[in-house]
Amino acid sequence: MSSDDDMPLARANGHLSADKISKAEDRAMDIDSDVELKPAPLSIRHGPVVGDDSPLANGHGKRKSRSSTSNVNYHESDGDDGRSTKRQRKAVVDDSDSDVPIKNKTRLPPAADETAVAEDSDDDVPLNRKLVNKRKSIDKAAEKEAKAIRSAESKAKKPTPKKAVKEESDDDQPLSGVKSRKRTVNGTNGKAKSNGVKKEDSDSDTPMRKKVKTATPKAKAKAKTEQTTSGKKAPVKKAKKEQSEDPADAEDDEDDEEFRWWDQAKSDDSIKWQTLEHNGVLFPPEYEPLPKNVKLVYDGTPVNLHIEAEEVAGFFGAMLNSTHNVENPVFQKNFFNDFKDVLKRTGGAKDQQGNKVDIKEFSKLDFQRIFEYYHGKSEARKARSKDEKAAEKAEKDKMEAPFMYCKWDGRKEKVGNFRVEPPGLFRGRGEHPKTGKVKLRVAPEQITINIGKDAxxxxxxxxxxxxxxxxxxxxxxxxxxxxNINGAYKYVMLGAQSTVKGQADLKKFEKARELKKHIAKIRKDYERDLKAESMADRQRATAVYLIDRFALRAGNEKDAENEAETVGCCSLKFEHVTLREPNTVIFDFLGKDSIRYYDEVTVDRQVFKNLRVFKKSPKKEGDDIFDRLTTSQLNKHLSSYMPGLTAKVFRTYNASFTMQKLLNEIKDEDRTMAEKIKLYNDCNREVAILCNHKRTVGASHETQMGKLADRIKGLKYQVWRNKQMMLDIDPKLKKKKGADFFELDPDLDEAWILEHLNFLVEEQRTKIQKKFEKDNQKLQEAGEKIMPDKELKERLKDADELAKKLKKENKSKKVEAEGRAPTVEKIEANLKKIDERIRTLELQALDRDGNKEVALATSKINYIDPRLTVIFSNKFNVPIEKLFQKSIREKFHWAIKSIGEDDSWQF
Structure with a gap:
């Protein structure tokens, strides 16, 4: 470990832990407690600490208890209709530990044992205990596998006697089989090839992909010419057509052959491309001045501003409805300071007579006229016709087309963020100290272009x-x-589905696979060092324990003046950790993206003791807990086990390895598609819980569950109607099947039925109206006379007839058989279909309710190797579209193609 001199200056200013820990001090940390020792390690709560009589160490007082959010019953809902915002939808993909915003500190999810995994089980074992046992079994499996891999590698390093090779070659096995067996024994043989490509070091004897059986002769010839030996880069294939000056003018899809980079020999990582062509960046439109009658008002006086100052005033005025920002004092202060700087630079403000107006107080500024102008424009945009929207989209697509693609080594690759961000007000995440500052317009003179030498x-x-x-x-x-805000550099990169991004993803997951070999030794070492005499070693071991077991991020030091004060494991401070005897640790801090990380976990007793030592007096609020450890020191230690190993790799390894073990436990049985998807989500959910990927219950969750419940009830009502039709055809069925068979489902009370019948009638009216409008549009496009409103009124009579019919059915509780030549057999077949739909929706409801507090996307997109999802898709015949949405399929195209139809690959 580094000396104290290597510690950051900020740490040197606080109270520093002793260099050594004596045995007497270690024993002194053992506090006798009658409280039962809880199982460890496990995250048992993601909400406020419940007040009880358990002692809190280091003088932290108890927090008020707060009841958890109750589980939502999908059979009942009276919530208002709600929709997730763009930021909420984005947060699903973000790599975050929690979606709890710091300002909403009281709204926190319930305990893991109150929600977590929804199981149809009569087992009385608490969920906490189940997850502990499952985690222990997974850890044991990891240790066993690591030992097996290292043992196999150790044997492989021993030289094979020539005689043994000779005997093997004389075997009845074909020559290819001999080569294959030799390659398994000596995994480091650089000459060994699979499918004609140099084989890289692998963690498993299982091939990375199934051999491509459907490759065309043309594709095979292309692959052969592109393959290289001795790790040299394949020559770039010349384009079939003369290249256009516009890289967006790519060849026809028929001429483009897929570049299977995952099949290629590993090349020099330092050289990324040989040729590169692109059209640069797309700048935002120029500022459109306000109409002359729309002015900023200061102390009751409308003022004239220079166009640059007017634009800045418009930034604030346009977002008056975003009270979260504009009512924030820090936001107001930063904006006003920048606004005054712009005024000073551009000549200030003047009244209608040309007299100078000295703007000194923010409170006297009135942006209402500006807000109304921009709000009106926004409403007008929403009110545009379908044709207007389509025309505008076509124009936008035409303008963006040249920038959307580049030519990378002659291949067409999609560019990710080719748009230069428009000017505006910086918002930041959480309580960012620079929120409200003006983001200046980026000029071409600020932009550096990277492009091929001959392009x-x-x-x-x-x-x-x-x-x-x-x-x-x-x-x-x-x-x-x-x-200009934080001085950060912005880069235009290739899109998520590009070769470069795919290679980075593959490298990340392969590095996590490599960790399998070393995880057992790492855990053994840090468990030993938890009792080390050296304070630095003990802090390091405790940090690695928390990172491995609870998926804490390592944490980097922040510039408190210019960045939001977010922390991770190594940068935890005294106030971020509360200890409760005998082995409960409560974390409460700002994590990545200024999202509040709040969790209550149970740890090994020695870890609990260590944290007491690290918080020992005279340490106080503001002092670092791991004051003899930095992130760079931690990662340097980890890299001694394996090149490139950092704290982040543990998150990927734990998620992927756990997912593999859970998927392996699924038996191949006859299941419906909905049941298979729920099984996959159950595995994903357990990974998210074990890896601590949690979120708050979304504001629209109850509304969505209510809609699902209504759909299920609607189908149950259809079941009742169909059964009444059966009685209409054959009244004797009531005696034959029993009266209970024809009873209304108890979930359907009279109030709900009346509301549902009104819904069915209104739904019919809407359909008739839309059909009428569509028919008229077709007539208009064909140059024919459109139908008059009289025709619509005539058509709407069908809805009136439906209303009368449903009202009569509900009153008499009798339903006339519908359809052509209805029979009991036809209705029974229809009932079977409706029952299947009900079961599917109930599974969806159960799945969605189980997911309400778990960030499945975080695990699935960022930490679970996508090849595991492809394997599940192949093994259980689930279309990959059911598991990965389109954007994720494009991102993980390499995983889908490299696995092919194989279902034997293992992480």
Missing amino acids: QVPRPPEGHKWKAVQNDNKATWLAMWQE
Whole structure:
């Protein structure tokens, strides 16, 4: 470990832990407690600490108890209709531990044992205990597998006697079989090949992908010419057509052959491309001045502003309805300071007579006229006709088309963020100290272009020039500039589905697979060092324990003045950790993206003792807990086990390895598609819980569950109607099947039925109206006379007839048989279909309710190896579209293609 001199200055200013821990001090941390020792490790709560009589160590007082959010019953709901915002939808993909915003500190999810995994089980074992036992069995499996891998590698390092090789070659096995067996024994043989490609070191004898059986002769010839030996980069294939100056003008899809980069020999990582062509970046539109009658008002006086100052005033005025921002004092202060700077630079504000107006107080500014103008424009955009929207979209697509793709080594690759961010007000995440500052418009003179040496440099806007043009083929970005808020560099990169991004993802998951070999030794070492005499070693071991067992991020040091004060494991402070005897640790801090991380976990007793030592007096609030450890020191220690190993790799390894074990436990039985999908989600959910990927219950959850419940009830009502039709055909069935068979489901009370009948009638009216409008549109497009409103009124009589019919049925509780030549057999077949739909929806409801507090997407997109999902898809005949949405299928295209139809690959 590094000396104290290597500690950050901020840490040196606080109270520093002793260099050594004596045995007497270690024993002193043992506090006798009658409280039962809880199982460890496990995250048992993701909500407020419940007040009880358990002692809290280090003087922390008890928090008030707060009842957890109750489980939502999908049979009942009276919630208002709600929709998730764009930020909420984005948060699903974000790599975050929790979706709890810091300002909403009281709204927290319930305990894991109150929600977690929904199981149809009569087992009385608490969920906490189940997860502990499952985690222990998974850890044991990991240790056993690590030992087996290392043992096999150890044997492989021993030289094989020539005689043994000779005997093997004389065997009746074909030559290819001999080569294959030799490659298994000596996994480091650089000459060994699979499908004609140099084989890389692997963690498993299972091939990375199934041999491509459907490859065309043309594709095989292409692959053969592109393969290389000795790790050299394959030559770039020349384009079949003369390349256009516009890289967006790609060849026809029929001429494009898929580039299977995952089949290629590993090349030099430092060289990213040989040729690169692109059209630069797309700038936001120029500012459109406000109408002359729309002014900023100061102290009751409308003022004239320079166009630059007017634009900045418009930034604030346009977002008056975002009270979360505009009513934030920090947001107001930062905006006003920047606004005054712009006023000073542009000549200030003047009244209608040209007299100077000195703007000194923010409270006297009135942005209402500006807000009303922009709000009106927004409403007008929403009210546009379908044709207007389509025309505008077509124009937008045409403008963006040249920037959407580039030519990377002659291949068409999609560019990710080719748009330069427009100017506006910086919002930041959480309580960012710079929220409200003005994001300036980015000029071409700030942008550096990275492009191939022989490629045509994109033209900057008229009258401008680029800051610089470079030809760095070791970089993967296409353009770069520095923003003015935090001085951060922004890069234009390839899209998520590109070769470069795919290679990075594959490398990440392969690194996690490599950790399998070392995990047993790492855990053995840190468990030993939990009792080390050296404070630095003990802190390091405790940090690795928390990172491995509870998926804490390592944490980097922040500039408190310029960044939100977010922390991770190594940067935890005294106030972020509360201890409750005998082995409960409560974390409460701002995590990644300023999202509040609050969790109550049970740990091994030695870890609990160590944290007491690290918080020992005279330490107080503001002092670091791990004051003899930094993230760089931690990662340097981890890299001694395996090159490139960092704290982040543990999250990927734990999620993927756990998912593999859970999927292996699923038996191949006859199940419906909905049941298979729920099984997969159950596994994903357990991974998310064990890896601590949690979130708050969304505001729209109850509404969504209510809608599902209504759909299920609606189908149950259809079941009742169909059964009444059976009685209409054959009244004797009541005696034959029993009166109970024809009874109304108890979930359907009279109030709900009346509401449902009204819904069915209104639904019919809406359908008739839409059909009428569509028919008229077709007539208009054909140049024929459209139908008058009289025709619509005539059609709507069908809805009136339906209303009368349903009212009569509900009153008499009798239903006339419908359809052509209805029979009991036909109705029974229909009932069977409705029952299947009810079962599918009930599974969806159970699945959705189980997912309400678990961030499934976080695990599935960022931490679970996508090849595991593909294997599940193949093994259980579940279309991959049911498990991965389109954008994720594009992102993990390499995983889908590399596995093919194989179902034997293992993480």
